[in-house]
Amino acid sequence: MTAFPLPPGSTIGIIGGGQLGRMLALAAARLGFDVVTLEPEPDSPAGRVASRAIVGDYDDPQALQALSEACDVITYEFENVPAAAVTTLARLGASVAPGARALAVAQDRVDEKTFLNAHGAPTVAFAGADSPKSAAEAVAALGAPALMKTRREGYDGKGQRWVEHAADAAGVFEALGSVPVILEAPADFTRELSVIAARGRDGETAVYPLAENHHENGVLRRTLAPARASKALAEKAEAIAVRILGGLDYVGVMGIELFELRGGRLLVNEIAPRVHNSGHWTQDGCGVDQFEQHIRAVAGWPLGPTVAVARVEMLNLLGDEAEAWARHAHEPETRLHLYGKREIKAGRKMGHVNRVRPL
Amino acid sequence: MTAFPLPPGSTIGIIGGGQLGRMLALAAARLGFDVVTLEPEPDSPAGRVASRAIVGDYDDPQALQALSEACDVITYEFENVPAAAVTTLARLGASVAPGARALAVAQDRVDEKTFLNAHGAPTVAFAGADSPKSAAEAVAALGAPALMKTRREGYDGKGQRWVEHAADAAGVFEALGSVPVILEAPADFTRELSVIAARGRDGETAVYPLAENHHENGVLRRTLAPARASKALAEKAEAIAVRILGGLDYVGVMGIELFELRGGRLLVNEIAPRVHNSGHWTQDGCGVDQFEQHIRAVAGWPLGPTVAVARVEMLNLLGDEAEAWARHAHEPETRLHLYGKREIKAGRKMGHVNRVRPL
Secondary structure, eight states: OOOSSOOTTOEEEEEOOSHHHHHHHHHHHHBTOEEEEEESSSSOTTGGGSSEEEESOTTOHHHHHHHHHHOSEEEESSSOOOHHHHHHHHHTTOOBSSOHHHHHHHHOHHHHHHHHHHTTOOOOOEEEESSHHHHHHHHHHHOSSEEEEESSOOOTTTTEEEEOSGGGHHHHHHHTTSOOEEEEOOOOEEEEEEEEEEEOTTSOEEEOOOEEEEEETTEEEEEEESOOOOHHHHHHHHHHHHHHHHHTTOOEEEEEEEEEEGGGOEEEEEEESSOOGGGTTHHHHBSSOHHHHHHHHHTTOOOOOOOBSSEEEEEEEEGGGGGGHHHHHHOTTEEEEEOOOSSOOTTOEEEEEEEEEOO | OOOSSOOTTOEEEEEOOSHHHHHHHHHHHHBTOEEEEEESSSSOTTGGGSSEEEESOTTOHHHHHHHHHHOSEEEESSSOOOHHHHHHHHHTTOOBSSOHHHHHHHHOHHHHHHHHHHTTOOOOOEEEESSHHHHHHHHHHHOSSEEEEESSOOOTTTTEEEEOSGGGHHHHHHHTTSOOEEEEOOOOEEEEEEEEEEEOTTSOEEEOOOEEEEEETTEEEEEEESOOOOHHHHHHHHHHHHHHHHHTTOOEEEEEEEEEEGGGOEEEEEEESSOOGGGTTHHHHBSSOHHHHHHHHHTTOOOOOOOBSSEEEEEEEEGGGGGGHHHHHHOTTEEEEEOOOSSOOTTOEEEEEEEEEOO
């Protein structure tokens, strides 16, 4: 059994070698921790700043055993950690945070919304379906148009389609691969918001100020934080976050995407049991950012302050937008965060900038 | 020939694997660079966050060749890089910043003060000596007491002694190892200040606000920044910094230690051609800290802003003071920076904290 808090010099395992893993690794290093990554691709962004990079599939038993032996605690940068990996790590006695329940809930959109509604975190109306017929029935019950998404996998707008008429449901079901799906009523929202929240091993919670998000083609482009919001709205979001984290007996940082409806009602769109793109603003807007906060939580440290010390506009650098690094480097208000990805691909998240202004 | 500015994805070499190298490596990673370290000790603090750690002596020709082949530009975390290493790297055509002239001046206390005085950067009166007899003559000329230091090597108060009477000079000379020395008149200073300054490849300079430093037993304990200082004093320090950097055609960050005399006169105590312990406050007090600034300069990027956004008290964690990490982690105003050193030794710099307050 791992004893918490982990002293500096302990080793933190990170499943996933992308930019979130990289920024987690940098934060861990600042606190004196060592990092070991597990990632199938060699030469990964996170692996290159870790003291050791294990190259292997996420569910490779040997790789998981090596990770488990090297690490005092293991965390991850993405929610689609294979169930087999979670089982293997549990059998090896590894300490994994956030825990298996958070992963299970976040991996299945029906389970996720069911959990949320049961814990006082309202969502749009929804229904599961696993056949063309049940899909059509679900659309009929919810009313068209409805958004059909695969129950599992899919991110950044992938694996989802609008069903304009109940009669189209069967066709869309097949177009999504004839896999179990969720149907969601549309949310008539005025803004997309998110809240980054953390919970420590002692149950302490800390919630960052609300952020306002702007997506394009399902991908986050821009976050403004702290979002302009009434005290009542901020308190509502914080209360939702605390209920979700408590309900999962959660340890770590979570990203919670919200819809703001007219009149200030909030619905939870989805939760991510990890650090979140819409929390990158905290790197230059808060004393302790979401990455250090996550490391503090999984290491059993006290959480850091979440108050904003600056106003930030975060812009993702997608694909060849990253080639504008020289221009951004000239802007005095701009902090650059580049991920060390070897290859530019259209739409790929290559980095982000935080434009910082006084509060 | 390396073309500047270096695009993200380029590789920066760092000679030295300690905490300064580690913090440089973390800053480089944030900008999307890869880092390769050269350090004789395996498992070094900097090597553990680098994409590759070459283990070898600083003047090992094979290690230097490997470093040179792997890197687009090479920098260092300490000024006592062996002359043989500089020569070898020059022969290999490596691009090294700061350059050989800055290293040569910083490695010899007589050359350093001679250079400073020639460039309008006043110092205490001094004289070189290389025998018991010339040491006694120097003390007689300067007046006792005088401070005798070895011309080369020595840091954190090591390699220096006070000569109380001219008659003691020969004895102190022998106690310091009968090596060439410098004798310095005492500075009747009211405060120890420092200024961290940067110069880019295009000659652009950027100077951080003055910091006030408190030493114990020759080791920095505490920095307060921005230091309370008149506009005139700040401008005087900045002008000195700009003259020094220009005089060396310098590229990178330099730490300049100053004595403030009664009436606001400033003397330069010493210069360090690298990031400096008294600049650690910039990590949490400025938008771009000294580590990113140094990486920007050596990579040929534009320099970042140096304005303070917070008031910081930096405290070094020496030896077993680092064991108080859990207490510091509880303090909301405190940012922890721990170096990942494997072994606590008395007086060893294990980490530092920045206590942050609004300006």
